[in-house]
Amino acid sequence: MKIHVRAELVYRFDPPTDAIYKIQVAHWPGQVLLEERLSTVPPVDFHEDEDAEFGARTLRAHLSGEVALVYEAVVDNGSLKGLPPVTVQHDWGDLPAEVLIYLSPSRYCPSDQFGRFVSRTFPDTEGGARVLAILEWLKVNIEYEPGSSDTETTAARTFIDRAGVCRDFTHLGITLCRASGIPARAVSAYAHQLTPPDFHAIFEVWLSNGWWLVDPTGLAPVEGLVRIACGRDAADIAFLTTQGGCQHVRQAITAEAREG
Secondary structure (H helix, E strand, O other), rough: OEEEEEEEEEEEEEEEEEEEOOOOOOOOOOEHHHHHHEEOOOOOOOOOEOOOOOOOEEEEEEEEEEEEEEEEEEEEOOOOOOOOOOOOOOOHHHHHHHHEEEEEEOOEEEEHHHHHHHHOOOOOOOOHHHHHHHHHHHHHOOOEOOOOOOOOOHHHHHHOEEEEHHHHHHHHHHOOOOOOHEEEEEEEEEEEEOOOOOOOEEEEEEEEEEEEEEEEOOOOHHEEEEEEEEEEEHHHHHHHEEEOOOOEHHHHHHHHEOOO
């Protein structure tokens, strides 16, 4: 599918501070970047980096005052498919070394606290069937409620509150997968048909010798996802990280299918 993505971010950096943006389409196998444009008012001389493993790209600069950034791209995201229940869960000894880190607890995903819960709640399931059971549990038990969480909310807090937004669904989904012995990591994405449009937090699991994207909120079809960045949890995929404070002025994100 060809998708036109656009992000307009207007923030005020007062006092001046260092900032990192992660908003560009990743250079990822099966995801082809066809067009791309970046502009800022006032002009900003960004330092650009690309992660060798993930193809995720970052923009760094010392910013001051109001900065308006507009990023646009057209990408062919290939033919993404939903997770089949027959995908196989691997013994840890058979996993690639680079995948092992996604079995461990992280800042927002205390998976070591949920071992007993997953064994009692999802008995006699493993692999893709276990992940799909976790997604169904999230659908039934967690309410999508804007404003119910903040940037410090962990999966444990969401489990107690039973409410959250996409990053909270993602953190809890990752946590339950890792507690089940399944490697899982957070992904930021542009999402076609997401309402209201925004950056979207989803996750992926390692099964049958590959990564499979899933949307724990069920708000966007997997076929319309465009990868930006991935990591252990939201701390690694935030679209804007600053050393000091900043003030939101306005923001608009879109992802629209393009014919031809």
